Amino acid sequence: MTIQLKDIRYSYPDTPVKQVLHIKSWAVAAGEQVFVHGPSGGGKSTLLNLLSGMLQADSGEVSVMGKRLDKISRRQRDRFRADHIGYIFQQFNLIPYLDAIDNIKLAHQFAKGKTSLSLEDDIKSLLSNFFIDPADWQQPVAKLSIGQQQRIAIARAMINEPELLIADEPTSSLDQDNRDNFMLELMAMVSEHNTTLLFVSHDMSLAKYFNRIDALADINIIGAEN
Amino acid sequence: MSVSIFVLLGVEHIRTQTKEGFNSTVSGADLIVGARTGSLNLLLYSVFRIGSPTNNIDWETYQTIAKNSNVAWALPISLGDSHKGYRVMGTSTDYFKYFSYGNKRQLAFAEGKPFSDLFNVVLGSEVARKLRYSLGDKIVLAHGLGKTSFSLHDDRPFNVTGILATTGTPVDQTVHISLQGIEAIHIDWQQGVKIPGSNITTDQLDSRTLKPKTVTAFMLGLNSRMNTFRVQRDINNYQQEPLTAILPGVALSELWQMMQILENTLRLISGLILIASLLGLSAMMLASIREREHEIHLLRVIGAPPTYLFLLIEMEALLISLFSLVIALSGLSFSLLLSKDLLISSFGLQMDFTLFSGNHLLFILLVIGATIIAAALPSFFAYKNAKLSR
Numbered sequence: 001m002t003i004q005l006k007d008i009r010y011s012y013p014d015t016p017v018k019q020v021l022h023i024k025s026w027a028v029a030a031g032e033q034v035f036v037h038g039p040s041g042g043g044k045s046t047l048l049n050l051l052s053g054m055l056q057a058d059s060g061e062v063s064v065m066g067k068r069l070d071k072i073s074r075r076q077r078d079r080f081r082a083d084h085i086g087y088i089f090q091q092f093n094l095i096p097y098l099d100a101i102d103n104i105k106l107a108h109q110f111a112k113g114k115t116s117l118s119l120e121d122d123i124k125s126l127l128s129n130f131f132i133d134p135a136d137w138q139q140p141v142a143k144l145s146i147g148q149q150q151r152i153a154i155a156r157a158m159i160n161e162p163e164l165l166i167a168d169e170p171t172s173s174l175d176q177d178n179r180d181n182f183m184l185e186l187m188a189m190v191s192e193h194n195t196t197l198l199f200v201s202h203d204m205s206l207a208k209y210f211n212r213i214d215a216l217a218d219i220n221i222i223g224a225e226n
Numbered sequence: 227m228s229v230s231i232f233v234l235l236g237v238e239h240i241r242t243q244t245k246e247g248f249n250s251t252v253s254g255a256d257l258i259v260g261a262r263t264g265s266l267n268l269l270l271y272s273v274f275r276i277g278s279p280t281n282n283i284d285w286e287t288y289q290t291i292a293k294n295s296n297v298a299w300a301l302p303i304s305l306g307d308s309h310k311g312y313r314v315m316g317t318s319t320d321y322f323k324y325f326s327y328g329n330k331r332q333l334a335f336a337e338g339k340p341f342s343d344l345f346n347v348v349l350g351s352e353v354a355r356k357l358r359y360s361l362g363d364k365i366v367l368a369h370g371l372g373k374t375s376f377s378l379h380d381d382r383p384f385n386v387t388g389i390l391a392t393t394g395t396p397v398d399q400t401v402h403i404s405l406q407g408i409e410a411i412h413i414d415w416q417q418g419v420k421i422p423g424s425n426i427t428t429d430q431l432d433s434r435t436l437k438p439k440t441v442t443a444f445m446l447g448l449n450s451r452m453n454t455f456r457v458q459r460d461i462n463n464y465q466q467e468p469l470t471a472i473l474p475g476v477a478l479s480e481l482w483q484m485m486q487i488l489e490n491t492l493r494l495i496s497g498l499i500l501i502a503s504l505l506g507l508s509a510m511m512l513a514s515i516r517e518r519e520h521e522i523h524l525l526r527v528i529g530a531p532p533t534y535l536f537l538l539i540e541m542e543a544l545l546i547s548l549f550s551l552v553i554a555l556s557g558l559s560f561s562l563l564l565s566k567d568l569l570i571s572s573f574g575l576q577m578d579f580t581l582f583s584g585n586h587l588l589f590i591l592l593v594i595g596a597t598i599i600a601a602a603l604p605s606f607f608a609y610k611n612a613k614l615s616r
Contacts (some may be wrong), residue, residue: 054526075531082529089527092520110529154529 037218
C-alpha cells in the first residue's frame with residue numbers, strides 16, 4: 001500500500017472544536033492512479049497536507065509507503081517528502097525568478113544525495129520529454145507560458161523519482177488544449193515510472209483518464225455531514 | 227541603507243583621519259613657545275597654520291631660551307607672509323634637521339636642498355605641485371595672509387632651491403624661507419606698507435648683517451624629557467617677556483576634548499540613521515515574505531526544512547546589507563577622491579584612502595551583525611509560517 005489512513009482526525013489549531021477532517025479508513029495501492037473530486041472547502045488541502053507530512057493529524061495513523069508519518073519528527077517528514085513525494089499545484093509551482101533548470105535542481109537539492117553527476121543531463125532529458133524548447137531552459141520561468149510552466153512543474157515533481165505524486169488541481173489554470181496535453185504527458189509519465197498518482201480536482205471531465213475515482217465526501221466523514 | 231552606511235563610514239573616516247592628521251603633524255617637539263596666549267591658539271597657529279598669531283617674541287628672548295642648557299635644539303618660526311594663499315614660514319636650516327612628523331619621521335627633500343642664501347626658498351610638496359614650481363623658479367611673496375594681496379614683495383624675488391617630499395601635514399602647504407629672508411623683504415617696509423623712496427638694492431643685503439628682530443613662535447627639543455615641565459614653568463615665568471610654553475600632546479588632547487561633543491553628535495546621528503535603515507530593511511523583508519507566501523510554501527513542499535527558510539531570509543538580508551556596504555564604500559572612496567582637493571584647501575584635511583583600517587572593519591562587522599539581528603524577526607516569521615503552513 002502506498003497510502004494507508006486509519007481513523008484520522010484533524011482540526012485547525014485556532015479552532016480546535018471544529019473538525020475539518022475525519023477519515024475512518026482509506027487506502028491507495030502502489031502504482032494506482034486515483035482521481036479524488038470534491039468541492040473546495042471539503043478538507044481537500046488538509047488531506048493532501050497530511051499525506052505530504054506538512055501537517056500532523058490530531059489522532060489516527062497516517063502511513064505513506066509503509067512509513068508512519070504520525071510517528072516521526074517534523075524534520076524527518078520534511079526529508080521524507082523531499083525524497084518520496086512529488087507535488088504539483090494549481091499554480092505557482094516554480095520559483096518565478098529562477099530558470100527551469102535551476103527550479104528542478106532546487107527540488108533535487110533537498111532530496112537524498114542521488115548522484116548529481118548526471119543531474120544536468122537528467123533535467124535536460126526530462127525537459128525535452130515535456131517538449132520544452134531548449135531556448136527556454138535558461139529563461140526565468142516567469143517569462144514562460146502557463147502551459148510550459150505546468151509541464152516544467154511535472155518535471156520538477158518527477159526529478160527525484162518519487163513513489164507518490166500528488167497533483168492538486170494542476171489543470172485549472174490551463175485552457176482546454178493545454179489541459180489535454182498536460183494530462184496526456186502526466187499520465188504517460190506516471191505509467192512509465194509506475195508512480196502512484198493522487199489527483200485532486202473538481203473538474204469531472206478529467207475523470208476519464210483514471211480507473212479509480214473517489215469522491216472526497218465519501219472519504220471524509222465531516223464533508224459528508226455537511 | 228547604502229546612504230546611512232555611507233554617512234556613518236564617512237563621518238568615522240573623516241574623524242579618525244583628522245585626528246591622525248593632527249596627531250601626526252608634530253611629533254618631535256617637546257615644547258612650543260609663543261607669546262602669551264591660549265594653548266590651543268598657539269598650537270593652531272604655530273603648527274597647523276590656522277588662525278593668526280597674537281604677538282611676536284623678541285629675538286633676544288628666543289636666543290636666551292635656545293641657549294638654555296636643557297634645550298637640545300630650537301626651531302624659530304616666523305609667520306605673516308604668504309605666497310598665493312600658501313603661508314610663508316621663516317625658520318632656520320635646523321628645521322629640516324630636527325622637525326619631525328608622524329611616527330618621528332624626518333622631513334625629506336624630494337628635490338634640491340635646504341636654503342643656503344637669503345633669497346632661497348624651500349617649498350612644501352603641495353605648493354610645488356599645485357603651482358607647478360620646479361627648482362630654479364623665481365617666486366614673489368606677498369605681505370599678509372590673503373590669497374590675493376595687493377602688497378607684494380615684488381622687489382625681492384625668491385629662488386626655489388628645494389622641494390620637500392609629501393608629509394601629509396601642513397608642511398606640504400608651507401613656503402619655507404630663512405629668518406633673514408623674512409627680515410630682508412621687510413627691510414624698507416613699515417606697518418605693512420612700503421616706505422616710498424627707500425630703496426635698498428638686493429645686493430646691499432647680506433645675511434650676516436641681517437638680524438631678525440622677532441619670531442612668531444618656536445619649537446623646542448629638550449635634552450631630557452624629564453625636564454619638560456621644569457622648562458615649561460621657567461618659560462611661563464620668564465620675566466622679560468610674557469610667554470606661553472605648551473606641550474603639543476597636551477594641547478592636542480584639549481582640542482579633542484572640545485571636538486568630542488561634535489564628534490559624538492555626528493556619531494549619534496549616523497547611528498540613528500543606520501538603525502532607521504535597518505528597521506526599514508526589516509519591514510521590507512516582512513512585506514516581501516507576505517508577498518512570497520507561495521514561494522515559501524513551494525519550498526516547504528519540495529522538502530525545505532523551516533530552518534532553511536530562516537537562513538534563506540537571513541542570507542537575503544545579509545546580501546542586501548553587503549551590497550549596501552559595497553556601494554557605500556565605493557561611493558565613499560569615489561567621493562573622497564573627488565573632494566580631496568576641496569577638503570585640503572578649505573578644511574586642511576588630509577585624507578587617506580585606505581578605508582579598510584581596523585576601525586572600519588570593526589564597523590563593517592557591526593553592520594553585518596546588526597543586519598542579522600534586524601532580519602531575525604522576518605526570518606523568524608518565515609520559519610513560524612513554514613511550520614504552520616497549510
